[in-house]
Amino acid sequence: MAKTFDLKDDSVVVVVGSGAGGGTLSYELVQRGINVVCLEAGPRLGLTDIVNDNGTMFNRLSWLDKRVGTGDLNATLPLWVCKTVGGTTVHWAGASLRLQEHEFRVRTAYGNMPGANLLDWPTTLQELEPFYARAEDKLGVTGTSDIPRLPGNNNFKVMAAGAKRLGYTQVHTGNMAINSQPRDGRPACHQIGFCMSGCAIGAKWSTLYTEIPKAESTGRFEIRPDSMVVKINHDNSGKVTGVVYADKTGTLQEQKARVVCVAGNSVETPRLLLNSQSSKFPNGLANSSGQVGRNYMRHMTGTVYAIMSGRVNFDRGTQMAGIIKDESRHDPSRGFAGGYEMETLPGFGLSGVASNTVAGAWGLEYAKMIEMYDHFAGMWLVGEDLPQGAMASLCIPPKRTSTGCRYRWCTSKIMPTTSPCATMPTRPERRSTNRSAPRRCSSCRHSPALTIWAPAARARRRKMASATSTARPTMSPICSSRTAASSRPAGPRTRR
Ligand SMILES: Cc1cc2nc3c(=O)[nH]c(=O)nc-3n(C[C@H](O)[C@H](O)[C@H](O)COP(=O)(O)OP(=O)(O)OC[C@H]3O[C@@H](n4cnc5c(N)ncnc54)[C@H](O)[C@@H]3O)c2cc1C
Numbered sequence: 001m002a003k004t005f006d007l008k009d010d011s012v013v014v015v016v017g018s019g020a021g022g023g024t025l026s027y028e029l030v031q032r033g034i035n036v037v038c039l040e041a042g043p044r045l046g047l048t049d050i051v052n053d054n055g056t057m058f059n060r061l062s063w064l065d066k067r068v069g070t071g072d073l074n075a076t077l078p079l080w081v082c083k084t085v086g087g088t089t090v091h092w093a094g095a096s097l098r099l100q101e102h103e104f105r106v107r108t109a110y111g112n113m114p115g116a117n118l119l120d121w122p123t124t125l126q127e128l129e130p131f132y133a134r135a136e137d138k139l140g141v142t143g144t145s146d147i148p149r150l151p152g153n154n155n156f157k158v159m160a161a162g163a164k165r166l167g168y169t170q171v172h173t174g175n176m177a178i179n180s181q182p183r184d185g186r187p188a189c190h191q192i193g194f195c196m197s198g199c200a201i202g203a204k205w206s207t208l209y210t211e212i213p214k215a216e217s218t219g220r221f222e223i224r225p226d227s228m229v230v231k232i233n234h235d236n237s238g239k240v241t242g243v244v245y246a247d248k249t250g251t252l253q254e255q256k257a258r259v260v261c262v263a264g265n266s267v268e269t270p271r272l273l274l275n276s277q278s279s280k281f282p283n284g285l286a287n288s289s290g291q292v293g294r295n296y297m298r299h300m301t302g303t304v305y306a307i308m309s310g311r312v313n314f315d316r317g318t319q320m321a322g323i324i325k326d327e328s329r330h331d332p333s334r335g336f337a338g339g340y341e342m343e344t345l346p347g348f349g350l351s352g353v354a355s356n357t358v359a360g361a362w363g364l365e366y367a368k369m370i371e372m373y374d375h376f377a378g379m380w381l382v383g384e385d386l387p388q389g390a391m392a393s394l395c396i397p398p399k400r401t402s403t404g405c406r407y408r409w410c411t412s413k414i415m416p417t418t419s420p421c422a423t424m425p426t427r428p429e430r431r432s433t434n435r436s437a438p439r440r441c442s443s444c445r446h447s448p449a450l451t452i453w454a455p456a457a458r459a460r461r462r463k464m465a466s467a468t469s470t471a472r473p474t475m476s477p478i479c480s481s482r483t484a485a486s487s488r489p490a491g492p493r494t495r496r
């Protein structure tokens with residue numbers, strides 16, 4: 001039974017954010033008899049609000065509030081996180097990987113790397129293994145314990161066939177927090193293919209329909225949607241006393257608390273801590289190190305789409321349908337630190353492919369290529385930026401926000417200065433039929449390092465079509481952005 005707590009009830013623990021961190025923590029706390037109020041900036045949707053449409057759901061789920069950035073930050077590109085009950089777990093792909101042993105001691109393993117702010121974790125993989133196992137069981141991660149892996153869609157079959165031909169051995173459909181069989185009161189995946197728009201049947205794990213309703217059923221938990229926390233208050237001794245938040249109408253409220261847990265994702269968490277500065281904590285809360293808001297890490301990312309000789313229908317089936325793990329090791333003999341993985345990548349709908357495959361492309365040639373949509377296969381290379389201390393700021397001047405409230409809205413964020421995003425020269429997008437013109441890949445906003453244009457792809461397609469009518473892993477890459485792994489050190493391969 002869901003509960004409502006009084007604003008003045010200072011016995012509660014306040015959790016800010018209801019995503020992977022906040023939703024999970026809330027349920028863990030209430031199971032130990034602790035009363036929890038979870039304040040969530042976004043609205044609460046139900047499964048019936050989830051529709052199989054990428055664009056609609058992007059707008060419905062994403063954190064689209066205006067940001068202003070400095071330096072290399074592309075302020076107009078929304079940070080791809082969610083503002084909704086369930087947070088980014090509504091939208092995530094579900095890949096659930098463990099860190100590797102070397103990723104716990106990057107400073108030792110990678111050495112002193114100029115510009116990188118590396119430290120070893122004060123814990124080891126062995127110490128965390130029991131907790132990983134508990135989390136995997138809770139999320140129902142495929143390929144762990146006795147949970148069978150997902151079947152793999154055609155896109156995976158294309159990638160796997162190519163990978164095996166190249167000698168890769170660690171190729172499978174991944175460790176996914178997606179039910180391969182009915183589990184935990186949720187159905188098995190139907191392989192329809194809109195995981196990152198929210199899973200309409202709840203086969204993919206999300207706190208929206210797992211931890212949060214379970215926490216509510218204890219009678220010790222209140223989820224308060226449309227409640228944007230703007231400040232954490234403390235007393236003269238420095239102990240927190242509660243939070244100030246803007247409710248749905250924009251009215252500022254104060255919720256008293258004995259403990260405040262902040263789980264607002266990588267930008268909103270530091271923003272809230274920094275915005276909670278006071279005469280006692282002039283640099284913001286929990287910031288005695290001066291590191292809050294620094295060391296922001298993104299992915300290194302490379303995308304390849306190919307047109308196969310037969311139909312692939314790569315938008316069908318789980319969106320992250322398979323993985324090649326062989327390159328994820330740390331092997332300094334390769335000339336860079338850390339490793340990377342290759343995963344399948346869908347097209348995010350016909351319009352997504354049309355607008356992203358070759359940014360700015362136009363005309364009959366391009367239209368003919370996009371008409372081969374059902375023959376497309378896609379894959380993605382993913383590694384991690386190393387943490388860096390340089391800072392760029394995200395700041396929105398005080399004014400009325402979308403929630404209608406007026407409060408100081410300013411924070412800091414680190415933008416790596418040597419990442420491919422930061423250093424790679426970008427070229428203006430052009431609408432042209434000139435296929436030799438260098439263009440920018442808008443899916444990642446990088447200049448493609450390697451681009452083989454449509455005519456080459458078409459020629460190969462004709463050749464392949466005459467050879468066979470089934471999809472084979474001989475790809476014609478039509479857009480490939482440079483991977484950081486080949487040009488600079490890649491760091492720990494934690495996720496998105
Ligand atoms: C498209 C996509 C695919 C992904 N796929 C994977 C994957 O396959 N595997 C993987 O491991 N990771 C993946 N991720 C990343 C993963 O989803 C996030 O790392 C994870 O959800 C972060 O958890 P979190 O609790 O920190 O934040 P979130 O899950 O984002 O939750 C934060 C919540 O806090 C709320 N909030 C923020 N500030 C405030 C405030 N001031 N007041 C009130 N509420 C606030 C937000 O609205 C949000 O609901 C993916 C991410 C995206 C965008």
Ligand code: SF4
Binds near residue numbers: 194200
């Ligand atoms: S493919 Fe499976 S996990 Fe993805 S949205 Fe469909 S049912 Fe959900």
